[in-house]
Amino acid sequence: xxxxxxxxxxxxxxxxxxxxxxxxxxxxxxxRFVFSYTVTVHxxxxxxxxxxxxxxxxxxxxxxxxxxxxxxxxxxxxxxxPGQTFRYTSRAILDGPVGVMEGAYTCVDTASxxxxxxxxxxFRLAGPNQVH
Numbered sequence: 001x002x003x004x005x006x007x008x009x010x011x012x013x014x015x016x017x018x019x020x021x022x023x024x025x026x027x028x029x030x031x032r033f034v035f036s037y038t039v040t041v042h043x044x045x046x047x048x049x050x051x052x053x054x055x056x057x058x059x060x061x062x063x064x065x066x067x068x069x070x071x072x073x074x075x076x077x078x079x080x081x082p083g084q085t086f087r088y089t090s091r092a093i094l095d096g097p098v099g100v101m102e103g104a105y106t107c108v109d110t111a112s113x114x115x116x117x118x119x120x121x122x123f124r125l126a127g128p129n130q131v132h
Contacts, residue, residue, distance in 0.1 A: 012045035061098040097127030
């Protein structure tokens with residue numbers, strides 16, 4: 001189910017993601033590849049939004065797909081005011097050196113209490129010596 005954003009928020013709430021391979025936490029011989037990813041949520045609208053829930057689809061190089069749903073992010077349901085950003089870092093553990101993550105955040109316009117989704121474009125997780 002896609003929740004259409006109010007006109008005020010179309011293209012005004014944006015998500016950027018920067019993934020990093022964590023060589024010191026990974027153990028390739030044990031098929032453990034750890035990636036951190038820093039997410040920045042930008043609110044370019046004139047109204048406040050609250051991030052209520054997350055959905056991630058993680059597709060590993062092997063084809064295995066994992067879906068993750070939950071309230072908020074990193075234990076928070078942050079309020080993001082007009083012109084503000086919210087940034088956090090989390091991680092994913094794969095069984096191979098490559099994968100792709102994508103997803104969506106469910107947000108709410110705090111003035112109208114209208115919920116809407118913000119898409120998170122696919123981004124690649126790639127360990128060392130992998131084609132990006």
